[in-house]
Amino acid sequence: MKILYVEDDARSAAAVGELASQQGDALVWEDNGGSALLRAGMEDFDVIILDRMLGDIDGLTITQRLRESGIDTPILILSALGRSSDRADGLDAGADDYLAKPFEPEELLARLRALHRRASGKAHSAVILFGAFECHVKARTAFRDNRHLALSPKEFELFRYLMENAGEIVTRQMLLRDVWNMDFDPQTNVVDVNIGRLRRKLEDGFDAPALETIWGSGYRILDGRKR
Structure with missing residues (x-):
């Protein structure tokens, strides 16, 4: 998979990036929402990971902007806000999955693989x-x-x-x-x-x-x- 990871915590990004590399995935890291929006508009990714609480643009807003621009890449939101209502907000914004922090990198990548399989298996008419x-x-x-x-x-x-x-x-x-x-x-x-x-x-x-x-x-x- 080619993964876009938007996260302002360098240590978290490094941990996920190392595991992704071991599994043969390519991870592109952006530490702010503005750069992530530009990157997602210029390159094709299999899945996108978004931290919900970023310094410049929050993850829900990024998700909405990506969907409004026609980008339907599967999105998983990460957040320290883990209540059912928080998860519902994320999914309602257009995300495909929502994972509360703290999380295990192995679970994160397993969820991404599931999202990728589901997206790849969809055969929609134009x-x-x-x-x-x-x-x-x-x-x-x-x-x-x-x-x-x-x-x-x-x-x-x-x-x-x-x-x-x-x-x-x-x-x-x-x-x-x-x-x-x-x-x-x-x-x-x-x-x-x-x-x-x-x-x-x-x-x-x-x-x-x-x-x-x-x-x-x-x-x-x-x-x-x-x-």
């Missing part, structure tokens, strides 16, 4: 079409009846996942696992809040509903056509 909706995967843009929908990075991930499963019921557990990369329920309303935001953006200015809530089961995207 454009997903369903009824009135279009999902342009690489451009990370969404349309309804040829009208552009301004979605946040997480809203787009939700939209894409629903489009990939068009016609099927998507459960809360599926969304936590595949969109937020959580194998547990954080007991927050992060799914409900984001589904609500996405529903409003998909339906604003249109007569036909876009999302169906199946109580006790989950959600399903509708084709958006007027009956």
Whole structure:
């Protein structure tokens, strides 16, 4: 793997870098958010590690900016803030995984390998079409009846996942696992809040509903056509 590691603690970066080198991975270290954003925009990486609390730009902001610029490289956030709500904030910002400090370098690299395998195994079409909706995967843009929908990075991930499963019921557990990369329920309303935001953006200015809530089961995207 080619790894971008954004960390202002030189000792932590050295420890992870040494282990990565032993395993045949190439690690590029940046000690501030500004340089990391430039580096991520100029080079291709397999995975990105972001310390949440940096001196200039915090890791959540970096994650949001990367997603807004169309960079979908898997991101793992490191933080001394390890509560479920902190983890939910990181994943909601667009990260794929979240690891609390202190951590073992071996666990960090194992998580990165899992993220890399999952990303490499995805075979998405360039454009997903369903009824009135279009999902342009690489451009990370969404349309309804040829009208552009301004979605946040997480809203787009939700939209894409629903489009990939068009016609099927998507459960809360599926969304936590595949969109937020959580194998547990954080007991927050992060799914409900984001589904609500996405529903409003998909339906604003249109007569036909876009999302169906199946109580006790989950959600399903509708084709958006007027009956």
